[in-house]
Amino acid sequence: MNFVLHGSSVASGITIGQAHLVSSARLEVAHYEIPEEAVPGEIFRFDAGVSRAKQELALLENQIPADAPAEFGAFINLHRMMLEDSSLSHAPREIIRERRCNAEWALVQQMETLGEQFAQFEDPYLRERKVDMQQVVERVLKALMGERTPLAPKLSDEHKLIVVAHDLSPADMLLFKRHEYGGFVTDVGGVTSHTAILARSLNIPAIVGLHHARHMIREGELLIVDGIQGVLVVNPDPLVLAEYRLRQSQHELERKKLGRLKSTPAATLDGTAIELFANIELPQDLDKVHEAGAQGVGLFRTEFLFMNRKDLPGEDEQYEAYREVARKMAGKPVVIRTLDIGADKALDGHIEAMPNPALGLRAIRYCLAEPHIFLTQLRAILRASHHGCVRILLPMVAHAHEVDQALVLIRQARQQLDERCLAYDKRIEVGAMIEIPAAALALPMFIKRLQFLSIGTNDLIQYTLAIDRTDDAVAHLYDPLHPAVLQLVAQVIHTAQRAHTPVAVCGEMAGDLALTRLLLGFGLRNFSMHPSQLLSIKERVLRTDLAAAQPLAQKVLRSSEVAKTRELLAQLNA
Numbered sequence: 001m002n003f004v005l006h007g008s009s010v011a012s013g014i015t016i017g018q019a020h021l022v023s024s025a026r027l028e029v030a031h032y033e034i035p036e037e038a039v040p041g042e043i044f045r046f047d048a049g050v051s052r053a054k055q056e057l058a059l060l061e062n063q064i065p066a067d068a069p070a071e072f073g074a075f076i077n078l079h080r081m082m083l084e085d086s087s088l089s090h091a092p093r094e095i096i097r098e099r100r101c102n103a104e105w106a107l108v109q110q111m112e113t114l115g116e117q118f119a120q121f122e123d124p125y126l127r128e129r130k131v132d133m134q135q136v137v138e139r140v141l142k143a144l145m146g147e148r149t150p151l152a153p154k155l156s157d158e159h160k161l162i163v164v165a166h167d168l169s170p171a172d173m174l175l176f177k178r179h180e181y182g183g184f185v186t187d188v189g190g191v192t193s194h195t196a197i198l199a200r201s202l203n204i205p206a207i208v209g210l211h212h213a214r215h216m217i218r219e220g221e222l223l224i225v226d227g228i229q230g231v232l233v234v235n236p237d238p239l240v241l242a243e244y245r246l247r248q249s250q251h252e253l254e255r256k257k258l259g260r261l262k263s264t265p266a267a268t269l270d271g272t273a274i275e276l277f278a279n280i281e282l283p284q285d286l287d288k289v290h291e292a293g294a295q296g297v298g299l300f301r302t303e304f305l306f307m308n309r310k311d312l313p314g315e316d317e318q319y320e321a322y323r324e325v326a327r328k329m330a331g332k333p334v335v336i337r338t339l340d341i342g343a344d345k346a347l348d349g350h351i352e353a354m355p356n357p358a359l360g361l362r363a364i365r366y367c368l369a370e371p372h373i374f375l376t377q378l379r380a381i382l383r384a385s386h387h388g389c390v391r392i393l394l395p396m397v398a399h400a401h402e403v404d405q406a407l408v409l410i411r412q413a414r415q416q417l418d419e420r421c422l423a424y425d426k427r428i429e430v431g432a433m434i435e436i437p438a439a440a441l442a443l444p445m446f447i448k449r450l451q452f453l454s455i456g457t458n459d460l461i462q463y464t465l466a467i468d469r470t471d472d473a474v475a476h477l478y479d480p481l482h483p484a485v486l487q488l489v490a491q492v493i494h495t496a497q498r499a500h501t502p503v504a505v506c507g508e509m510a511g512d513l514a515l516t517r518l519l520l521g522f523g524l525r526n527f528s529m530h531p532s533q534l535l536s537i538k539e540r541v542l543r544t545d546l547a548a549a550q551p552l553a554q555k556v557l558r559s560s561e562v563a564k565t566r567e568l569l570a571q572l573n574a
C-alpha cells in the first residue's frame with residue numbers, strides 16, 4: 001500500500017531508502033526479523049544471555065570488599081531480583097516467539113514497556129528504579145552481544161537505511177553519528193528540540209511529528225523522505241519515485257554549487273563584513289566546519305561529551321577534546337559553552353527527576369549547584385585556551401549573581417592551574433547566552449559583567465512563548481516571528497551594539513534562510529549555525545542590500561499583525 005505522511009522538516013534534502021524501525025533506545029542493538037524455525041534457537045540464546053548476566057551479578061556479590069558501603073550490596077541484590085523477575089527473564093521470550101524478532105530487540109521492546117510502567121509510579125523512589133531496570137537490561141544485552149555479534153539483515157547497496165522511530169532522545173541521536181543512515185523520521189518531537197538539532201548536524205533529511213509512522217511502516221519498505229516539504233512517501237509508485245529522483249539530483253547539484261562559496265568572504269552588497277560561525281556538538285564535527293569554510297566555532301555544545309556514559313569525563317579527557325577543537329581551528333575563535341545539561345539533555349543517573357526539567361536545575365544552575373563538576377570543566381577549557389582562541393560561554397543566565405558566582409569559579413579554576421604551573425590564556429573572554437526573556441530585558445547587568453553575548457533563540461522562543469520545544473503537540477505555536485520574540489531579539493542586538501559588546505545569534509534562527517535579512521536588518525553581524533546551513537546563508541548575505549533591509553526590518557518590528565509581518569518578510573526576501 002502506498003501513502004503519504006506529513007510532518008515538520010528538521011533537515012532539508014531528499015533521500016530514498018529502506019525503512020529501518022528502531023526503538024527509542026540502544027540504537028546499536030540490531031533489529032531484525034527471524035524465520036519461524038530460528039525461534040527456539042533465539043530463545044535459547046536469550047536464556048544464555050540472562051544466565052550469563054546472573055553469573056556476573058553473583059560474582060560481583062561475592063567480591064564486595066568488606067569496607068564497601070552497604071548500598072553497594074543492596075544495589076546488586078536489587079539487580080539480581082529484577083533479573084529473576086519474569087517481566088525481564090520470560091516476557092522477552094514471548095516477544096521473540098510472537099513477533100519473531102531477535103533477542104536483543106525483544107529485550108529492548110520489553111525495556112520500553114517496563115520503562116513506561118515505572119514512569120507512572122507515584123512514589124519517586126520506585127520511579128527512579130527505572131534506571132536500575134535499564135542497567136540490568138544493558139547487562140543482558142552485553143552478555144548477548146558478547147556471545148555472538150548479531151548480523152543485521154543484508155541490504156542491497158543501492159538503498160540507504162532510513163531510521164523510523166517513535167521518538168529519539170538527543171543521546172540516541174548522538175549514536176547516529178557513528179552510522180551511515182540516509183535519513184530519519186519520528187512520530188513526535190519539535191523542530192528545535194536537541195534531537196532535531198543533532199539531526200541537522202548529520203546533514204541528512206529528517207522529519208519529525210509524523211504521529212503514526214512507526215506503526216504504519218514496516219521494516220524494509222521503500223521510503224522517500226522529502227525534508228524540503230516535510231513529506232514522507234511510503235511505497236511510492238514508479239512515477240513518483242522518478243520525479244523524486246530528479247528533484248534529489250537537482251538538490252545535490254545546488255549543494256555542490258554552493259560549495260564554490262567556501263572561500264568567498266561573507267559580506268553584504270555594500271561590503272559590510274558578516275561573521276559566519278559554526279555550531280558543533282563533538283570534535284568530530286570539525287571536518288564539516290572546515291568544509292563549510294566557517295570563520296570560527298560560535299557554539300560548542302559540550303554536554304554531548306557527557307552523554308551515553310555512566311561516568312563523567314574527567315579534566316584531562318575534556319581538555320583533550322577542547323584542545324583538539326582549539327588546535328584544529330588554528331587561531332580562529334572557538335566559543336566553548338559550559339555544560340548545558342538538563343531539560344531534554346539528561347545525564348545518565350546524575351540528575352534527579354524534576355517536576356519540570358526545562359524550568360529546573362538546568363545549565364548554569366546545575367553547574368553552580370555542582371561546583372566540582374563545573375570547576376573540572378573550567379580548568380579543562382582554560383587549559384585548552386593555551387592552544388588557540390578560546391572563549392567561555394555561560395548558558396541560561398537569568399540573574400546577575402549567577403554570572404558573579406561563575407566568574408568567581410573561573411578565578412578559582414585559574415588559581416588552581418597557576419598552582420599546578422599549567423598555562424592558559426590569561427585574557428580569555430567570558431560571555432553568556434541570552435536565552436531567557438529576563439536576561440534579554442535586563443541586558444545592561446550582563447553587559448557590565450561580560451565581554452560578549454550570544455542569543456540562544458531556541459530557548460528564548462521556548463521561554464517567551466511558554467512552548468516546550470520538544471513537544472510536537474504545541475510545535476505549531478513555536479514561532480520565531482512572534483512580535484514578542486522579534487522585539488526581544490532586536491532589542492538585545494541593539495542594546496549590545498550601543499554598549500560595544502559583541503553579540504551573536506547561535507540558535508536555529510541564525511541558520512534559517514528566511515530570517516537572514518531580517519537579522520541583518522536588526523544589525524546582527526555574527527551568525528552561528530550548523531555547518532550544513534552555512535553556505536546557503538552566506539549566499540543570502542552576499543545578495544543582501546543592507547540599506548534596503550534595515551528599514552524593512554524596522555517595519556517588521558513595528559508590525560503587530562502576523563499577516564503583515566509575513567508580507568513584509570516576503571518583501572525583504574524578494
Ligand code: PEP
Nearest residue numbers: 435456457458459506507
Ligand atoms: C538556544 O537555546 O538557542 C541554543 C543555542 O542552545 P541549545 O539549543 O543548545 O539549548
Ligand code: MG
Nearest residue numbers: 435456458459
Ligand atoms: Mg539553549
